Amino acid sequence: MKLAGNDILIQSLIEEGVEYIFGYPGGASLHIYDAIFNQKEMQHILVRHEQGATHAADGYARATGKPGVVMLTSGPGATNAITGIATAFMDSIPMIVISGQVQSHLIGTDAFQETDMIGVSRPIVKHSFTVDHQSNIAKIIKEAFYIATSGRQGPVVIDVPKDLTNPVDLFEYKYPSEVNIRSYNPPIEPEDSQIDRAIEAMINSKQPVIYAGGGTISSNASKELFELNSYINAPITNTLMGLGVYPASNKNFLGMLGMHGTYQANMAMHNADLIIAIGARFDDRITNTPEKFAPNAQIIHFDVDHSSVSKIIEADIAVFGQVKNSLQAINSKLKLRSSEINDSNLDAWRKQIEQWKEMHGLDHDLYKNNSDDGPILPQAVVQHIYHASNGDAFVTSDVGQHQMFAAQYYHFDEPRKWINSGGLGTMGFGLPAAMGVKLAYPDEEVICITGEGSIQMCIQELSTCTQYKLPIKIFNINNLALGMVKQWQDMNYDGRHSSISYEDSLPDFSKLVESYGHVGIKITKNSQLKAGIEEAMSIKDKLVFVDIYVDPNEHVYPMLVAPDGSLKDMWLGKGEKT
Amino acid sequence: MIEERQLTLIMENKPGALVRVVGLFHQRGYNIESLHVEPINNFKPYKFIEDELNTKFSEGEISRLEIKTTVDDPLMRQILRQINKLIDVIAVSGNEGTYLKGVLRDENLL
Numbered sequence: 001m002k003l004a005g006n007d008i009l010i011q012s013l014i015e016e017g018v019e020y021i022f023g024y025p026g027g028a029s030l031h032i033y034d035a036i037f038n039q040k041e042m043q044h045i046l047v048r049h050e051q052g053a054t055h056a057a058d059g060y061a062r063a064t065g066k067p068g069v070v071m072l073t074s075g076p077g078a079t080n081a082i083t084g085i086a087t088a089f090m091d092s093i094p095m096i097v098i099s100g101q102v103q104s105h106l107i108g109t110d111a112f113q114e115t116d117m118i119g120v121s122r123p124i125v126k127h128s129f130t131v132d133h134q135s136n137i138a139k140i141i142k143e144a145f146y147i148a149t150s151g152r153q154g155p156v157v158i159d160v161p162k163d164l165t166n167p168v169d170l171f172e173y174k175y176p177s178e179v180n181i182r183s184y185n186p187p188i189e190p191e192d193s194q195i196d197r198a199i200e201a202m203i204n205s206k207q208p209v210i211y212a213g214g215g216t217i218s219s220n221a222s223k224e225l226f227e228l229n230s231y232i233n234a235p236i237t238n239t240l241m242g243l244g245v246y247p248a249s250n251k252n253f254l255g256m257l258g259m260h261g262t263y264q265a266n267m268a269m270h271n272a273d274l275i276i277a278i279g280a281r282f283d284d285r286i287t288n289t290p291e292k293f294a295p296n297a298q299i300i301h302f303d304v305d306h307s308s309v310s311k312i313i314e315a316d317i318a319v320f321g322q323v324k325n326s327l328q329a330i331n332s333k334l335k336l337r338s339s340e341i342n343d344s345n346l347d348a349w350r351k352q353i354e355q356w357k358e359m360h361g362l363d364h365d366l367y368k369n370n371s372d373d374g375p376i377l378p379q380a381v382v383q384h385i386y387h388a389s390n391g392d393a394f395v396t397s398d399v400g401q402h403q404m405f406a407a408q409y410y411h412f413d414e415p416r417k418w419i420n421s422g423g424l425g426t427m428g429f430g431l432p433a434a435m436g437v438k439l440a441y442p443d444e445e446v447i448c449i450t451g452e453g454s455i456q457m458c459i460q461e462l463s464t465c466t467q468y469k470l471p472i473k474i475f476n477i478n479n480l481a482l483g484m485v486k487q488w489q490d491m492n493y494d495g496r497h498s499s500i501s502y503e504d505s506l507p508d509f510s511k512l513v514e515s516y517g518h519v520g521i522k523i524t525k526n527s528q529l530k531a532g533i534e535e536a537m538s539i540k541d542k543l544v545f546v547d548i549y550v551d552p553n554e555h556v557y558p559m560l561v562a563p564d565g566s567l568k569d570m571w572l573g574k575g576e577k578t
Numbered sequence: 579m580i581e582e583r584q585l586t587l588i589m590e591n592k593p594g595a596l597v598r599v600v601g602l603f604h605q606r607g608y609n610i611e612s613l614h615v616e617p618i619n620n621f622k623p624y625k626f627i628e629d630e631l632n633t634k635f636s637e638g639e640i641s642r643l644e645i646k647t648t649v650d651d652p653l654m655r656q657i658l659r660q661i662n663k664l665i666d667v668i669a670v671s672g673n674e675g676t677y678l679k680g681v682l683r684d685e686n687l688l
């Protein structure tokens with residue numbers, strides 16, 4: 001079959017099973033958009049800003065496990081997407097970003113809307129391609145999808161000069177059935193010897209902790225993780241990126257660890273004799289001061305990425321491979337050796353952890369207080385949302401205190417339901433990410449827990465939600481300030497609140513969303529909270545924006561003491577330290 | 579121990595491949611003391627790579643890159659691992675060993 005470059009590009013995406021393209025057109029992508037117009041298999045979602053396109057594609061990818069696809073024009077279209085590409089890169093999310101480019105003969109001449117997209121995006125992509133000829137387009141797309149979705153996943157940029165998508169010149173098209181890149185061989189199966197050493201360590205440990213992160217979700221290994229822990233029954237904590245990979249309602253679950261992790265999770269990590277790290281990367285929000293990290297622990301590290309292992313914390317046993325394959329390998333051996341595991345070995349350890357939890361665990365019953373004597377607590381808002389959504393909604397979030405409260409108080413029992421920008425910490429992520437999730441799962445409840453600062457960073461996407469009828473629920477935890485920055489200023493700068501409030505310039509969010517055709521609900525009192533949230537959840541066919549005025553002075557606790565602190569050094573409340 | 583070390587890479591001679599390697603040094607805060615790159619025409623010394631990857635190199639397809647840098651052992655290991663992750667890199671050697679086909683071998687093969 002002979003096709004023009006623009007049709008080859010679009011047919012190749014169809015071959016890859018793409019359902020949605022998130023994008024925004026312009027001069028350099030006009031030919032491509034004409035090819036999009038002429039097909040029916042994929043739907044193009046017209047966002048209001050290219051950052052929104054990348055976050056929506058990212059949300060789609062996190063919820064489904066399939067790569068999100070973004071279409072951009074050259075120059076400003078491409079640069080507007082950079083924040084979203086970096087967000088996906090930091091969290092290892094598979095994404096294909098196609099950017100139009102000026103015509104080949106104009107490259108390097110400072111032509112209108114010319115930006116070196118390959119150069120600008122280089123540090124924040126897994127790989128990138130420049131299309132050099134129409135006959136290579138199909139092969140490049142095939143390779144791009146393979147790279148984005150294998151090994152440690154990530155975004156791949158494909159830059160396409162406009163002349164190579166012209167509708168006139170025709171070329172032979174056949175989508176490749178196989179892909180093989182000789183220089184690219186991500187590890188899949190682990191080494192047997194390492195598996196045996198890991199099992200030995202697990203059997204002998206008296207104070208083990210499993211620390212599972214986002215890599216376990218990327219690898220779709222939550223079942224395998226659950227099976228592993230059915231043999232060893234160890235206490236388990238998840239990173240911010242890993243929430244949901246192990247059921248939060250399970251008795252072994254300690255909550256999140258790290259900067260705003262639970263007391264029992266951080267204490268268990270600090271005092272462990274064995275840390276079983278699975279698809280996690282010992283980020284500085286987890287380790288606190290690396291030299292003081294878990295002084296008595298042996299470390300087993302499961303990861304697909306060599307460069308993540310022993311980067312910050314030296315691993316004693318390193319198991320390289322796809323996390324899913326590695327866990328399958330260990331499970332099949334552990335199963336046969338289960339008689340060697342003496343569950344009562346961990347009794348004292350479990351008792352110790354239970355005590356820590358009783359001493360300083362989070363209070364999950366704050367929502368029961370509906371008295372109007374005090375202000376609304378943001379923690380109670382999340383608890384109400386959790387109960388009103390039966391704990392099984394998709395929840396996207398932005399960045400700040402509200403994000404941490406959501407992570408602490410919404411209990412995720414399944415992977416891919418908690419969708420947030422952990423690595424880059426991108427304000428503005430929540431709303432467009434929720435659009436991507438809602439498109440993927442139109443019949444599921446999709447909630448965005450945001451703050452009045454973050455929501456304004458991509459608020460233009462409220463219009464996209466109107467156009468495509470996306471009835472997501474937005475809960476705006478409104479503390480009238482950049483709360484997380486304010487908290488740091490309270491704690492480290494004697495309360496000098498430099499540039500963290502907007503005084504009286506916030507919009508009336510209810511009126512704002514109503515002008516887009518959505519429903520606005522405003523809550524200012526505890527006594528309105530339960531009914532207001534339940535009302536929002538009962539509206540199924542419209543986007544509802546619930547603006548909730550909470551205590552502007554609340555802080556997120558626990559919080560690791562920094563600098564120079566270890567995981568056992570935490571602030572537990574205002575002026576209260578461990 | 580901090581000392582001058584040499585890294586040797588065999589990589590696809592594709593547009594942008596060299597700048598990815600150099601860019602990585604900058605992004606991760608490693609220093610380059612010297613750098614030498616040239617296309618490979620004599621494939622004999624690399625026969626073991628061809629066998630391993632089940633491929634045949636042809637004229638102009640691959641390059642050899644030598645980089646000198648002054649670092650300590652853990653950083654050297656991290657640099658090797660980061661370079662090994664670049665899609666266009668076929669093999670990379672440092673004094674710790676060689677990454678080939680994503681697997682570390684305990685000798686300097688390049």
Ligand SMILES: Cc1ncc(C[n+]2csc(CCOP(=O)(O)OP(=O)(O)O)c2C)c(N)n1
Pocket residue numbers: 398399400401402403425426427428450451452453454455477479481482483484485
């Ligand atoms: C794009 C971007 N700019 C700046 C920051 C730094 N930052 C982190 S949290 C935060 C405050 C967020 O305010 P809001 O969304 O109202 O959330 P709150 O902390 O008040 O719950 C800021 C400015 C960021 N994470 N992202």
Ligand SMILES: [Mg+2]
Pocket residue numbers: 400451452453477478479480481482483
């Ligand atoms: Mg705020």
